[in-house]
Amino acid sequence: MKKILRAAAAQAVNGNAWQKFTNPTAGQGKTVFPKKPSDQEQLGVRWDYDGEITSEGTIYHKFQLQANAGNVPSTIKQWRGANGGTHAVMADVLVKKDGTKEDVEEGLEVAISQVQGN
Secondary structure, eight states, rough: OOOHHHHHHHHHTTTTTTTHHHHHOOOOTTTEESSSSHHHHHHSSEEEEEEEEEEEEEEEEEEEEEEOOOSSHHHHHHHHHHGGGGGGGGEEEETTTTTTHHHHHHHHHHHHHHHHOO
């Protein structure tokens, strides 16, 4: 599953997509990436915005990594079935507000490493 999540994360930082994580325009509870349902199905996961938090004097944007509905990769489908469906949070992602592409890559990788399952 980590391989699938890392592939999805690579898409999330491709081109200018990473800027959606450092300066999100989506409202709280709304999907930041990927936006198109076909992309969500292909990647199997999505990142929903969950507001700002402050930790040790630094402001972070918080995102929830969640499994998508539909015809997603089988390992994501298995995780989804075993963990409460499409609203179950696989991991929380923290990205420094107004951060860099590297901050996004780091935040996504830390979150992926915390996902339980195959």
